[in-house]
Amino acid sequence: MDGQASPAALTVCRLLDGQNFMTGFLVRLQSLQRRWTLLLPLACPWVAAAATIWQDWPLPLSVEARPAPVSLPEGWQVRAQAEPCRLQSLTVFDGLPQEQAALVPETDQTLPGGRGLLSWTLTPASAAGTWVALAYSCKTLVLSRPLPASATGFRVRYDRRVRPDGLPRILGAEIRVEAEPAAGVPR
Known part of the structure; x- marks a missing residue:
């Protein structure tokens, strides 16, 4: 690659960023000609920086x-x-x-x-x-x-x-x- 994220990688980053879904895992993306693995923190640093946890x-x-009575009638306990x-x-x-x-x-x-x-x-x-x-x-x-x-x-x-x-x-x-x-x- 030439240092630029592919359109598919940017789409994945935008989707994950919109869902606050970054947890540091690998996502496999397939194209017609090749299969590659993308480590999200490298391709989407803004997603890694905004990671949230439950x-x-x-x-x-x-x-x-x-229970305690507010008032007690006279003679009652x-x-x-x-x-x-x-x-x-x-x-x-x-x-x-x-x-x-x-x-x-x-x-x-x-x-x-x-x-x-x-x-x-x-x-x-x-x-x-x-x-x-x-x-x-x-x-x-x-x-x-x-x-x-x-x-x-x-x-x-x-x-x-x-x-x-x-x-x-x-x-x-x-x-x-x-x-x-x-x-x-x-x-």
Whole structure:
């Protein structure tokens, strides 16, 4: 080759760059006259520099809660028992949850084994950032927390087959962050 990437290589680079799909693997491209292997970081350095990875973002799948009355009628006593509350639903917000700017997932993929994957691309418009609120089966408990400012994506794994309370069981979550560049790759 003459030092220039072929049109086929540039097409692959553009496709992968648009999908944030670079993970340092080899892609085989075929032409009518020859077969060659292209190492993507060499042909598409901008893709390697913008590589992203998914990291586990732990969710409390259950919590112990104890109901407490706001007021107690005179003469009555309360005996509150702790009960396990299972994570029932998850909402992603642009800003604080009390502002109620819920984001709709961009994709809902069906995975093998009855699993599913909801995905959001994060571009917060609010100065408060992106927040996640978790609602539990005990109905009155909601936990919320901001996602890291460096997160550019969020996804939730769930089991479509297990439906306690009529909702799919949430299995876990991940955030997408920019990967550290390999040695010698400029930022």
